[in-house]
Amino acid sequence: MYGMILVGTAGSGKSLLTNALSGFLRAKDLDVITVNLDPGVIGLPYEPDVDIRNLITVTEIMEKYSLGPNGAMIMASDLLAVKLDEINDEIVQLKPEYVLVDTPGQMELFAFRASGPYVARGLSFEKRLVLYLFDAVFSNEPLNFVSNLFLFAAVYNRFVLPQYPVLSKVDLLPPEEIDKIVLWSEDPGELELAMQSQLTGDARLLSRDLLNAITRLGLYYTLTAVSATTQEGLVDLDAEIQRQFRGGEEID
Numbered sequence: 001m002y003g004m005i006l007v008g009t010a011g012s013g014k015s016l017l018t019n020a021l022s023g024f025l026r027a028k029d030l031d032v033i034t035v036n037l038d039p040g041v042i043g044l045p046y047e048p049d050v051d052i053r054n055l056i057t058v059t060e061i062m063e064k065y066s067l068g069p070n071g072a073m074i075m076a077s078d079l080l081a082v083k084l085d086e087i088n089d090e091i092v093q094l095k096p097e098y099v100l101v102d103t104p105g106q107m108e109l110f111a112f113r114a115s116g117p118y119v120a121r122g123l124s125f126e127k128r129l130v131l132y133l134f135d136a137v138f139s140n141e142p143l144n145f146v147s148n149l150f151l152f153a154a155v156y157n158r159f160v161l162p163q164y165p166v167l168s169k170v171d172l173l174p175p176e177e178i179d180k181i182v183l184w185s186e187d188p189g190e191l192e193l194a195m196q197s198q199l200t201g202d203a204r205l206l207s208r209d210l211l212n213a214i215t216r217l218g219l220y221y222t223l224t225a226v227s228a229t230t231q232e233g234l235v236d237l238d239a240e241i242q243r244q245f246r247g248g249e250e251i252d
């Protein structure tokens with residue numbers, strides 16, 4: 001059983017990509033299930049096969065513990081860990097080949113609290129891959145791109161699992177902008193040139209130091225550009241996923 005855990009900043013496209021990628025893999029006759037781990041989500045673009053909302057809901061927590069929405073979201077995210085066995089039981093019963101795991105909207109509630117890494121490592125997969133989403137719209141200028149790279153590295157540091165970067169929502173930018181972002185991800189020298197020409201002062205110095213730290217750590221990978229809306233790039237993403245799981249070496 002191969003698990004893919006989708007992580008990214010709020011609104012980066014995790015749910016829509018879960019829908020598009022599960023559809024793509026099913027069209028290849030692969031046995032895929034989807035798991036929703038966001039207890040606070042109201043509407044999803046897919047029908048999850050396993051849904052944390054059947055075990056925990058934010059509204060119930062708000063009522064039971066007299067909490068506001070943010071406090072209840074934090075508590076609900078922490079409770080994910082307590083529900084791990086039940087989630088695993090539901091997944092295992094379905095005997096899937098592939099599992100796509102959609103995580104809570106606010107990434108910090110999953111990645112930066114204790115429960116997220118515990119759950120990500122504790123899901124009963126033989127192999128697992130974190131798909132980290134870079135939202136194309138927020139990655140098309142050097143400062144944002146470097147900040148997102150830093151978040152990618154911070155998430156890796158939390159999970160310490162094979163992690164792969166995906167550029168999401170590429171239909172929202174012109175192709176030349178997408179090519180530029182992908183080039184930055186291929187070649188840190190290109191990103192440094194863009195930083196030199198577009199940034200000044202502390203932003204330039206800090207970005208350069210962050211970039212150096214990330215390249216030194218070996219956490220610099222070429223982005224695979226996809227759109228969940230137009231399906232563009234899903235073939236390439238699938239090829240990468242298969243390479244990670246079946247043939248190639250895991251990135252860790």
Ligand code: GTP
Pocket residue numbers: 008009010011012013014015016017038103104105106168169170171172226227228229230
């Ligand atoms: P939260 O869990 O709510 O933080 O969001 P998410 O990361 O799951 O993102 P979601 O899939 O809900 O997408 C957020 C918004 O971006 C929605 O309005 C989607 O319709 C839109 N969106 C997601 N992917 C794409 C894409 O590939 N192309 C376009 N044009 N819009 C997209």
